[in-house]
Amino acid sequence: MTILIDQPDYFGSDVEAKTVAVNERELVLDGEFVIPHANSFGHTFRDYDAESERREGVENFYRKNHIYQSFDFVKKMREEYGKLNRVEMSIWECCELLNEVVDESDPDLDEPQIEHLLQTAEAIRKEYPNEDWLHLTGLIHDLGKVLLLPSFGGLPQWAVVGDTYPVGCRFDESIVHNKYFKENPDYYNSAYNTRYGIYSEKCGLNNVMMSWGHDDYMYLVAKENNTTLPSAALFIIRYHSFYALHREGAYKHLMNDEDVENLKWLHVFNKFDLYSKSKVRVDVEEVKPYYLSLIEKYFPAKLKW
Template sequence: MSEKGPISLLDASQLLRPEPAFADKPVAAFRDYSVDDQDPVKKRVKDTYYAMHGNVTVEFVKQKRAKWLQFNHFKSTIKDALIRLNSLVDESDPDSELPNIVHAFQTAERIRLDHPEDDWFHLTGLIHDLGKVMAFYGEPQWCVVGDTFPVGCRWADSIVYGQDSFKDNPDTYNPKYNSLYGMYSPRCGLDALLVSWGHDEYLYQVLKHNGATLPEKALYMIRYHSLYPWHSGGDYRHLTNEKDEEILKWVLEFNKYDLYTKSAEVPNIEALWPYYEALIDKYIPGELEW
């Protein structure tokens, strides 16, 4: 038993993530993936991940990339896309039942408090989950939300719900993909990995496609903030390189705000819009292709 709480059925990332003073509940109470089918939230979260882990194969990810990276699904400003998150509650999240837009402002405002000079960081916190708009265009939440992981190599032990959750995934039994390196080479780097499709990669690609002027570290915070088996579980280090070690610092700094700011306290969103609209106009103006 760790002094931070039981790890086996919770999340190994508790051992690596910083424990911020602003958390309004113990670290061990966040990201609780223990199994209890009598608890409707725990059952919903488990079902979402089992569907994800059973279906997300190398071929599936390639298909989703081919579909979504044409950027021909809709056009929208960042603000209008954020407003749509009022209608989305993340089915993979055991820590919040609030609409995703509330989490967006909670994250952004806490970053703003601790990093008042870094306006790009405030905006990164606000938009980091915007890729979840795919859920409004026919995608089930299990291929939009939740933790991500590389496909095409052995599943890491730190992935939530463990190896059993991949028992229905055909790549589990494919010798091309189920070895330590799978289809990759040692130290190839994160950018060479095919990561499970989800909101991180989609928003990263949308921002690149539309010429967002956020700094590179902001884009990598967005791209890898859900890659918990890497940034917090300690896995896949045999595939990462020196550049990724620098990225890791940025992602960990971001993730303490992404995770630990979830609470029942709802910010005054209407009062905050003028500040964030100015940042949107500065870094990601106009109507974007999604």
């Protein structure tokens, strides 16, 4: 299908409408950004069946993720980490903490996460030079992966990274490696295993519990520290790993009108998040002053994490 991206007025008139062509497996956007044909391992992006050195580890990751991400687990994590009482630091300090983090769920890249953050942000900056909020969103969208570090509890990878999905309702078949949900206790719980589960039609994604990980955590950090980023930025941060929605079209029955508008921006962002992954390095010191200025514009100097 084809989706026309009509950009909301409050983002300014400099953003051009773009056409998104979507089918079952591909997302292609028109524009200057050139989508590569292969990831860092020479395979198509998000190919979880490709024979590579990471295939077995990625599948094992999703087995654990799908078994343990229950409604009760998510509720417990949100209550615990929602306190934001572990560390106080700036956004840039958090970026630097990611130097030692590699995402085991990602079949496309094995570089430290700060490389991916800057690749994403710089790709967006090139194509959307006037949308500084989107540049900053590219930089910070994965900062929640600090949950892997000891100072943040040292959570296991399956509780931090990977595709996200709602809990409290039926697990959609489009979720990668969905066969492992049969070992999740919620799979057999009649309160959680129907189309709507505990939710209602058009209830709004803000009222839906998502599997716990870096997306939801960074959303909580940004929101509770009173960022001035627009709602579309918060939507991108919280749902950028929700591939069942923005790639496969699942769970749209839970979206309200605001979600529908913000999803248009997430489709734009997703291209850069997914396809900017490469071995091409970004000069951190060269771009650092620009991103520090954006951080100062949209965030307090120190945040509670």
